[in-house]
Amino acid sequence: MYDIKDKKQHILVVEDDTDLLNGIAELLTINEFDVSTATHGREGLDALRRMTHPPDLIISDIYMPVMDGFEFLERVRQRTDWIGVPFIFLTARGSKQDIHEGFVRGAEDYIVKPFEFNDLVMRVRSRLDRHAQLRALQSSQLDQIRQRILTVINHEVRTPLSYIVAYADMLANDPTLPDSETLRQYVTGIQLGTERLHRLTETFLVLAELESGTGEHVYELRSEPILALDGIVTAALGNIQTTVDSSGASVRVELASDLPAVRGDRVYLELAVRHVLDNAIKFSRGQDDPAVWVRIEANGDYVAIVVRDQGRGINPDLTNRLFDMFYQADRESFEQQGIGAGLSIVRHVMNLHKGDVQIESAPGEGTTVMLLLPAVPPPEGG
Structure with a gap:
């Protein structure tokens, strides 16, 4: 598994003097940094766009052809995914005006040429350390805010919502209720609305649990060998029965024989399967005979839960984005309920x-969505 601790810090250097550029790149490489280079601001932007993740720091000259450092910095700060990257300016002009303009535009530090290479490395490490400290502080503060919000949701939203759900169910099943179609519609509307709010609340709570790392401890406590994954699928379907009924979709479940066990958390797995099934059913609406197929089968060293629908489908270029929190494909073209967090939860659960x-x-x-779970090896001699 990839360990972030093993990752070298990545620095982008933008400098039009190629001798100086190569010298800085070589020095930083010797000091265990990964380095990307560019000779002017536009090349720097192109390099940033090609990166899977933003660099840990940018070093840039100011006075360069094509696009100078000031414009480059301004363009960098316009992108939300680059806005937090520390930025150090290099310049042969140490005027107060240049320094002031650099800081106003969002630079964190300023180094005047000529400089000692060792001083540059020291400034780079200092800036990276300071940035790491700030991020740790911000992360701690965000965790505190998240915990407070979770407490409020758990006690001040979840509890009264549970009352509404319970009383709506009692009304719907009350034999003394007048036989009025309009009244029944009102009660059904209350049920559907509260169920939707209840699912939304639960989604936020689980997502926060998984995002905060608490899910790892929960998994360690609750995980156990599971042989009958069809029971997980049945439980998931039971929790979205209203959605299934209202869609008119048929759901067919097939279980291959002689499947190995998996180790898992039943609660998390049911949640993941539920979100996949819920999406499959929602996107099957509008079909003449909507159907969803579920098959549990062996797949190499894994046991797979495969969910297939005949819905409108998704552009293959967008499938990776489906795991982004709150992303929904084609939301502008199709009315959808929910917040787009379902597949983000699914990925978290599968990673666990x-x-x-x-x-x-x-x-x-x-x-077709395939959930792959590592099979538990049979006991030796078994």
Whole structure:
């Protein structure tokens, strides 16, 4: 598994003097940094766009052809995913005006040429250390805020919502209720609305639990060998029965024989399967005969839960984005309920189980989602 601790810090250096650029790059490489280079601001922007993740720090000259350092910095600060990257200016001019303008535009430090290479390395390490301290402080503060919000949601939202759900169910099943179609519709509307709010609340709580790392401890406490994954699927379907009924979709479940056990958390797995099924059913609406197929089968060293629908499908270029929190494909074109956190939860759950989630889809051809769980090896001599 990839360990962030083993990752070298990545620095982008932008400098039009190629001798100086190569010298800085070589020095930083010797000091165990990964280095990308560019000879002017536009090249720097191109380099940033090609990166999977933003660099840990940017060093840039100011006076360069094509695009100078000031414009480069301004463009960098316009992107939300680059806005927090520490930025150090290099310049042969140490005027107060240049320094002032650099700081106003968002630079964190300023080094005047000529400089000692060792001083540059020291400034780089100092700036990276300070940035790491600030991020740790911000993370701690965000965790505190998240915990307070969770407490409020758990006690001040979840509890009264549970009362509303319970009383709505009692009303719906009350034999003394007048036989009025309008009244029944009102009660059904209350049920659907409260169920939706209840699911939304639970989604936020679970997502916060998984995002904060608490889920790892929960998994360690609750995980156990599971042989009958069809029970997980049945439980998931039971929790979205209203959605299934209102969609008119048929759900067919097949279980291959002689499957090995997996180790898992039943609560988290049911939640992951529920979100996948919920999406499959929602996106099957509008079909003449909507159907969703679920098959549990062996797949190499894994046991797979495969969910297939015949819905509208998704552009393959967008499938990776489906795991981004709050992202919903084609939201502008299709009315959708929910907040788009379902597949983000699914990925978190599969990561906890050291498994994987894969999506295959194409417009007009439906979608197949595969949840892969590591099989528990049979006992030796068994």
